[in-house]
Amino acid sequence: MSAAATAAGRLVILDTGFEDGARFMAAWRGLAPQQSLFYLAVTAQVPPASSIADAQLRALWPLDLPGFHRIVLDDGRVTLDLLVGDIGQVLPEIEARVDRIYLRGALAPTLARPLARLAKPEAELLAEVSDEAPDEALKLALRKQGFVEQTDSTAYRALYQSRKPRLPVPPMPALRQAIVIGAGIAGASACHRLCAAGWQVTLIERHGAPGQEASGNVAGIFMPLLSKDDNIPTRLTRAAFLFGLREWQRLGGVGKAFEGASCGVLQLARDAEHAQVQQDVVATWNYPPQYVRWLDAQAAGALLGGPTPHGGWLFGQGGWARPASLCAALLAACGTRLAQRFHQEALRLQPQGEHWQVFDASGALLAEAPTVILANGAGAVDIAQAAQLPLARLRGQVTHLAQELGPRLSLAVCREAYVTPPNQGVICAGATYSSDDEKQLRASCQQENLARLAEIIPGSAVAALAASAPLAGRVGFRCAAPDRLPLVGPLPDYGSSGRIERLRDVPVHAGLYSLLGYASRGIIWSTLMAELLVSQLEQRPMPLEATLADALVPGRFMLKQRRRASPQDAEA
Numbered sequence: 001m002s003a004a005a006t007a008a009g010r011l012v013i014l015d016t017g018f019e020d021g022a023r024f025m026a027a028w029r030g031l032a033p034q035q036s037l038f039y040l041a042v043t044a045q046v047p048p049a050s051s052i053a054d055a056q057l058r059a060l061w062p063l064d065l066p067g068f069h070r071i072v073l074d075d076g077r078v079t080l081d082l083l084v085g086d087i088g089q090v091l092p093e094i095e096a097r098v099d100r101i102y103l104r105g106a107l108a109p110t111l112a113r114p115l116a117r118l119a120k121p122e123a124e125l126l127a128e129v130s131d132e133a134p135d136e137a138l139k140l141a142l143r144k145q146g147f148v149e150q151t152d153s154t155a156y157r158a159l160y161q162s163r164k165p166r167l168p169v170p171p172m173p174a175l176r177q178a179i180v181i182g183a184g185i186a187g188a189s190a191c192h193r194l195c196a197a198g199w200q201v202t203l204i205e206r207h208g209a210p211g212q213e214a215s216g217n218v219a220g221i222f223m224p225l226l227s228k229d230d231n232i233p234t235r236l237t238r239a240a241f242l243f244g245l246r247e248w249q250r251l252g253g254v255g256k257a258f259e260g261a262s263c264g265v266l267q268l269a270r271d272a273e274h275a276q277v278q279q280d281v282v283a284t285w286n287y288p289p290q291y292v293r294w295l296d297a298q299a300a301g302a303l304l305g306g307p308t309p310h311g312g313w314l315f316g317q318g319g320w321a322r323p324a325s326l327c328a329a330l331l332a333a334c335g336t337r338l339a340q341r342f343h344q345e346a347l348r349l350q351p352q353g354e355h356w357q358v359f360d361a362s363g364a365l366l367a368e369a370p371t372v373i374l375a376n377g378a379g380a381v382d383i384a385q386a387a388q389l390p391l392a393r394l395r396g397q398v399t400h401l402a403q404e405l406g407p408r409l410s411l412a413v414c415r416e417a418y419v420t421p422p423n424q425g426v427i428c429a430g431a432t433y434s435s436d437d438e439k440q441l442r443a444s445c446q447q448e449n450l451a452r453l454a455e456i457i458p459g460s461a462v463a464a465l466a467a468s469a470p471l472a473g474r475v476g477f478r479c480a481a482p483d484r485l486p487l488v489g490p491l492p493d494y495g496s497s498g499r500i501e502r503l504r505d506v507p508v509h510a511g512l513y514s515l516l517g518y519a520s521r522g523i524i525w526s527t528l529m530a531e532l533l534v535s536q537l538e539q540r541p542m543p544l545e546a547t548l549a550d551a552l553v554p555g556r557f558m559l560k561q562r563r564r565a566s567p568q569d570a571e572a
């Protein structure tokens, strides 16, 4: 093992195959007591769960879907990333610094360069005796990239000894101390991942308990998006949904560790044309039926308990959750590394040496730390450093129906609106969208919710509710970016001037980060986005493809603005 791996206590291995996972298991078993393992395995497909011998791993085994699948094992000590796809396309998407690379099978010489990009100085490149040894063309290409073959080995072994510049490695934080502002699902998930990584965290929340604002709904649904072209939001929601499911399982399970149920979500087609699109998408991408199935009108109607015109997608692992109970479970799992400060409002941030100081409205110092994470949703723009982020505050109203009045559903159903099975006697139907600030329930919004509900749920009983149901529900404010994707990473410094060409050149506030913009999908975003941010802070391998992580960088809007403003671009 290289000196770098031993020093950091972290071993990062890239394997160009996975097969039955025997090599991964051997690396896991071979870990020294204080060591952690990140094992990145590239595989064209997810091997069947039946080929996985280890019970812990098999229980968390992903469905055969494209993308990066992160599986956290052994209480966080071991992380397996199954990177599914063609190796030529996967390697450039990896953001990691690796200590060891296993070569398996016949690999094209063109892979030498992307492999060198990932290698730490002195990283080992190995083909074990059982592997097909690299052919001469690959060996030559590897040599050209700076891998120096070692003669002391019976199998192929080389060390990365290039002086070529590699991607810059930012310094590790000197102190693992952070302040998280906001105890919604974004902040609670951040606390959970940070504490698991050994950080001391102070959580500051203006209410007396977690999950009182957008995350205060009785039930919200979780499901991924699908599209014809498997676009970036589709890939991101798939990764977030699947990682969330695995992490909730580790937390104790939906409906056990927190309120909710993986009861399935039926997304009804809007019309005949949309039904055809839904059918085509499932056929084109050949999704495993556990992920999504197309149901025709008859099968969908059988689930709904009455006729429905067009059928829909059934996400069998989707469901609903009460976000505040998820917040509580996550915070409870943080242990003694977390200090929770309720009834405190963080309104001013000021750099002081290597630290950020956090003050309330009266100027009282609430806390200080080198790292501050804004996870305060619609409240973020009240803080000067975040005021120029293009975040909209979108009002939403959910209607609460008494269980005996609403539809009897065993799964969540959505179309333009959604309806959940009852939680503690309450059925949630929603939700509206508007840009106003009204905190009180509005009768017109309730009518809107019930009218939509009547459109998606068969039978006249629901339509009759519109007239008789008492005004009941909840108002919340979503925090949404123009592209409806989260903002995860360092906060851009809008006070800086000058032209910017690339995302990585956007000036940032050192030590200030955001987990914002969860819009209407906070339940699935929360887990993966916290993992992504902590991976950045800890310089761990990223849990997502670089293209997907780039789509979340908070500086993307500033980059667009500055490119647009640059005179040269205007001429072009």
Ligand SMILES: Cc1cc2nc3c(=O)[nH]c(=O)nc-3n(C[C@H](O)[C@H](O)[C@H](O)COP(=O)(O)OP(=O)(O)OC[C@H]3O[C@@H](n4cnc5c(N)ncnc54)[C@H](O)[C@@H]3O)c2cc1C
Binding pocket: 181, 182, 183, 184, 185, 186, 187, 204, 205, 206, 207, 210, 211, 212, 213, 214, 215, 216, 217, 219, 220, 221, 222, 323, 344, 345, 346, 347, 375, 376, 377, 378, 379, 380, 382, 395, 396, 397, 398, 418, 430, 431, 432, 474, 475, 476, 477, 478, 479, 515, 516, 517, 518, 519, 520, 521, 522, 523, 524
């Ligand atoms: C009506 C409605 C229906 C929705 N339905 C769904 C759904 O079905 N599925 C789904 O996935 N998502 C749904 N969402 C979206 C989801 O609720 C949000 O994406 C999610 O709750 C956002 O979590 P958050 O932690 O970012 O924000 P929040 O939950 O708003 O948390 C921010 C926290 O920061 C605190 N805070 C703010 N400013 C400060 C400050 N200066 N100092 C200290 N504390 C501060 C707030 O008090 C709050 O607790 C819905 C949202 C609404 C409004």
